[in-house]
Amino acid sequence: MSGIVIVDSGSANLRSIFKAAEMVSLKPVISNDPDIIARARAIIFPGVGFFDHAVEALNKNNLADALLAVIAKNKPFLGICLGMQLLLTESEESKNEICSVKGLDAIQGKVKRFPDTLHVPHVGWNQVEPLQNHPLFDSLNRGTYFYFTHSYYVKPEIKDYNLALTDYGFPFTSAVISGNTFGVQFHPEKSGPAGLRLLSNFGKIIADQS
Amino acid sequence: MLAKRIIPCLDVRDGRVVKGTRFVDIRDAGDPVERASFYNSEGADELVFLDITASVEGRRAIVDVVRKTAEVVFIPLTVGGGIDSTDFMDELLQSGADKVSLNTAALKRPALISEGAQRFGNQCIVIAIDACRIKDKPDTEELRWEVYTHGGRTPTGRDAVEWAVEAEKLGAGEILLTSMDADGTQDGYDLDLLAAVTGAVKIPVIASGGAGTLKHMYEALTAGNAHAVLAASILHYGTFRIAEIKDYLSEKGLPVRPVEHQE
Numbered sequence: 109m110s111g112i113v114i115v116d117s118g119s120a121n122l123r124s125i126f127k128a129a130e131m132v133s134l135k136p137v138i139s140n141d142p143d144i145i146a147r148a149r150a151i152i153f154p155g156v157g158f159f160d161h162a163v164e165a166l167n168k169n170n171l172a173d174a175l176l177a178v179i180a181k182n183k184p185f186l187g188i189c190l191g192m193q194l195l196l197t198e199s200e201e202s203k204n205e206i207c208s209v210k211g212l213d214a215i216q217g218k219v220k221r222f223p224d225t226l227h228v229p230h231v232g233w234n235q236v237e238p239l240q241n242h243p244l245f246d247s248l249n250r251g252t253y254f255y256f257t258h259s260y261y262v263k264p265e266i267k268d269y270n271l272a273l274t275d276y277g278f279p280f281t282s283a284v285i286s287g288n289t290f291g292v293q294f295h296p297e298k299s300g301p302a303g304l305r306l307l308s309n310f311g312k313i314i315a316d317q318s
Numbered sequence: 319m320l321a322k323r324i325i326p327c328l329d330v331r332d333g334r335v336v337k338g339t340r341f342v343d344i345r346d347a348g349d350p351v352e353r354a355s356f357y358n359s360e361g362a363d364e365l366v367f368l369d370i371t372a373s374v375e376g377r378r379a380i381v382d383v384v385r386k387t388a389e390v391v392f393i394p395l396t397v398g399g400g401i402d403s404t405d406f407m408d409e410l411l412q413s414g415a416d417k418v419s420l421n422t423a424a425l426k427r428p429a430l431i432s433e434g435a436q437r438f439g440n441q442c443i444v445i446a447i448d449a450c451r452i453k454d455k456p457d458t459e460e461l462r463w464e465v466y467t468h469g470g471r472t473p474t475g476r477d478a479v480e481w482a483v484e485a486e487k488l489g490a491g492e493i494l495l496t497s498m499d500a501d502g503t504q505d506g507y508d509l510d511l512l513a514a515v516t517g518a519v520k521i522p523v524i525a526s527g528g529a530g531t532l533k534h535m536y537e538a539l540t541a542g543n544a545h546a547v548l549a550a551s552i553l554h555y556g557t558f559r560i561a562e563i564k565d566y567l568s569e570k571g572l573p574v575r576p577v578e579h580q581e
Contacts, residue, residue, distance in 0.1 A: 123414050127389050157439045229441050229491050231362055232545060233523050233575040253321055253575040255394055257441040276320060298394050298416060301578045312477040
């Protein structure tokens with residue numbers, strides 16, 4: 109399946125997600141060209157690193173508007189880890205610890221740091237509990253383990269954005285949904301067979317849209 | 319529940335997997351990409367490549383090993399051994415590694431930890447600590463461990479617990495803690511060392527060195543309070559399969575990721 113663009117925002121390990129997508133018969137291209145992104149059939153938006161650096165990179169390359177255009181057209185969109193967090197309104201993660209940093213605001217809510225009472229970062233395999241029977245989690249049992257590595261989590265303003273929860277001291281949002289825009293906090297490209305299944309499910313969602 | 323992780327460690331020299339006992343006496347254990355694929359299908363939660371190549375030319379081989387492994391293995395991959403610059407970290411991460419493990423270079427220049435953490439995120443930076451019990455001490459003194467570098471050959475005079483705390487402050491995301499006394503003996507992890515370090519830091523600690531039985535792993539994850547256990551010999555020579563380890567831990571009440579079948 110072609111027309112899928114993996115967004116290169118400068119920081120992410122793109123090779124792993126590219127290889128994982130290929131493994132499930134998606135034929136993605138990697139690009140940081142706003143025109144290519146805006147015309148994509150579907151977007152995979154990975155990210156590791158810092159929220160504020162990523163926002164700077166998006167603005168510098170004029171990627172924010174291109175991403176928002178894709179989301180506005182309700183094209184299938186999968187944000188991964190920081191790529192999911194960037195969908196939110198704002199984040200506490202910033203060099204300047206006083207003010208928060210603005211995200212894409214496609215999903216209203218905040219990105220917050222895990223409390224220091226927990227082991228932070230949250231690293232390892234944890235269970236994901238989907239809140240609805242959604243095609244993204246087709247054939248994935250409730251409580252399937254996925255690989256996480258993050259210090260911040262998303263807190264959408266309304267519950268309708270929550271697609272799945274994971275327990276780490278408290279239940280936090282591990283997947284979000286708004287139309288065909290999805291975000292997952294875990295790394296499907298590092299989550300073994302379960303992760304490949306989720307990417308394959310995303311492929312089916314793309315096929316159903318076309 | 320956050321699962322306890324089982325992490326096979328592949329010591330790589332000049333592009334081949336080897337396993338040493340007490341950091342010497344190297345034995346050949348196979349092709350790294352093949353071994354990585356095998357452990358992936360066995361249900362490993364992560365993989366660690368430790369490059370013990372001495373030569374600079376030989377070190378290029380690890381980049382190639384990482385690249386080839388990341389094409390077929392979709393679980394987290396950590397690479398350590400001789401990493402002394404953020405540019406080399408970048409090269410390894412771009413090749414498909416998810417984390418880099420720093421040891422000697424970080425002790426020489428601790429700022430390398432914060433530089434790596436700032437450029438790639440804390441979650442990418444693992445600090446490997448090779449610790450050895452300080453034995454000739456008065457009976458009244460509490461247990462202490464000294465940090466060694468250069469694959470366990472060079473004593474640094476640094477206290478292992480203090481170094482773990484400093485590494486965390488500088489931005490390390492995990493600690494890979496090897497007991498040099500226990501490594502390769504299969505007599506069990508150094509639980510005192512584990513408990514001392516896990517009690518002093520908030521970041522996850524991976525226990526390494528000494529696994530010989532399933533009970534040893536259980537103890538490291540409970541009494542030692544480790545988040546994960548690293549194992550080499552007992553996996554490489556087929557003493558246990560990962561499914562057996564996970565079944566055992568699960569029966570004992572610890573959360574583990576079930577071994578899935580590859581599609």
